[in-house]
Amino acid sequence: MSKIIRIGTRDSELALWQATTVQQKLEELGYDTSLVPIKSTGDEILDKPLYELGITGIFTKTLDIALLKGQIDIAVHSMKDVPTQLPKGIVQVAVLKRAITHDILVHKGLNFLESDAPATIATGSLRRKAQWLNKYPHHTVVDLRGNVNTRLLKLIENDWNGAIFAQAGLERIKLLPKDALQLDWMIPAPAQGAMVVVAKEEDTFSREALTKLNHKESEVATTIEREFLRTLEGGCTAPIGALAQIKEQTVHFEGVLFSLDGKQKITVNKSVPLNQANGLGEQCAKEVLQQGGDKLMQEIRNENSALH
Structure with a gap:
């Protein structure tokens, strides 16, 4: 028996790129699919830093609910956004081949890195903020939220020296500036650069389809990091x-x-x-x-x- 696999995704450009990638891979294997874009709470509440919202999985919760309600069959996520404990009834089925893991600095000139003068860097990540301040304690780090496109726009609109992004995200939607500085000293978030697909535990059809997309090496590495x-x-x-x-x-x-x-x-x-x-x-x-x-x-x- 064949069915259309409904692919749930956030509606940002990057999330849609990820979901479309999974869609293409499934269709190449002969499966019928449809995309179901859903707005997440994390995309809607842009005036508070993520850690202040106090919710793990703020970008994944909306899709989890849609999955459990039977509105979608599978959900595609940036793996670093997914809580290490999945909701009851939902299982990880496939980790796609991982992209580059580095963070990068999108900037307006790099002279400030050589100077002791004050500078301002933007990021919504506690991990990036702590590592930046560890290396540049005289800098100020301000909060930056929103999807990739929104954050790039905010960098242009504000008088910040730069903002930190995951290299993979900007590369995927072809927005990586040529002069972006790769932060090879910064340890990435667990599972950064990896995409994960989840399904309902009871949905053997979708699970069987997805196992064909799993990249073993990426699965092993991200499992260790998330552990x-x-x-x-x-x-x-x-x-x-x-x-x-x-x-x-x-x-x-x-x-x-x-x-x-x-x-x-x-x-x-x-x-x-x-x-x-x-x-x-x-x-x-x-x-x-x-x-x-x-x-x-x-x-x-x-x-x-x-x-x-």
């Missing part, structure tokens, strides 16, 4: 970076936890054979917690609850 995040209890409320890379059957992992002001930093680096990588994310997170990360996470939780 690190989950064990630290980060969600989108703490400055946590993680990157697992697989080279010649070895997994190289780097994880980091910062204080909100970027002054404190706890890192972990580990390399293990690929066949021994099970539980690596959790193991590395426990090391961070033992190095003072538990105390730091408590301080971050206290600061966050004071915000709400």
Whole structure:
């Protein structure tokens, strides 16, 4: 029996690009599909930083509800937006081949990086803010929200020196400026650059279709990173970076936890054979917690609850 697989997506340009990519791959395999764009709460509330909203999965919740109500069959997400704990009844089925993981700085000239003069950088991410302040403590970081197009526009309209974006997002919708500076020192968000597709656990038809899109190496790497995040209890409320890379059957992992002001930093680096990588994310997170990360996470939780 054949059915039309209804693909749920946010209605931003980047989200639609991601959903269309999945649609094309499914149709190449002979499946019938339709796109169902849905506006998410995260796209609608633009006047508050994400961490102040206190909701994990603010960009995914609307699609989760549509999925559970049977309005769509699958949902496509930027994996870094997805909570590490999926709602009951929803399962991860496919991680597509991951794009580049780097953050980049879109700027109006880079002379300010060589100077001790004040400068202003924009980002809505606690992780990016903490890492920037760790490297440039004399700079000011202001909040920046909205989809990629909105954020680029705000950078033009304001007198900021630059704004930080994920390189993959700008590349996907062909908005990456030629002179953008790759921040190769910045540890990305867990699962940055990866797209994930979820379905209802009971929907064997859609799940069977999606398993054909899964890229094993990307799935392994993002699982390790998200395990690190989950064990630290980060969600989108703490400055946590993680990157697992697989080279010649070895997994190289780097994880980091910062204080909100970027002054404190706890890192972990580990390399293990690929066949021994099970539980690596959790193991590395426990090391961070033992190095003072538990105390730091408590301080971050206290600061966050004071915000709400």
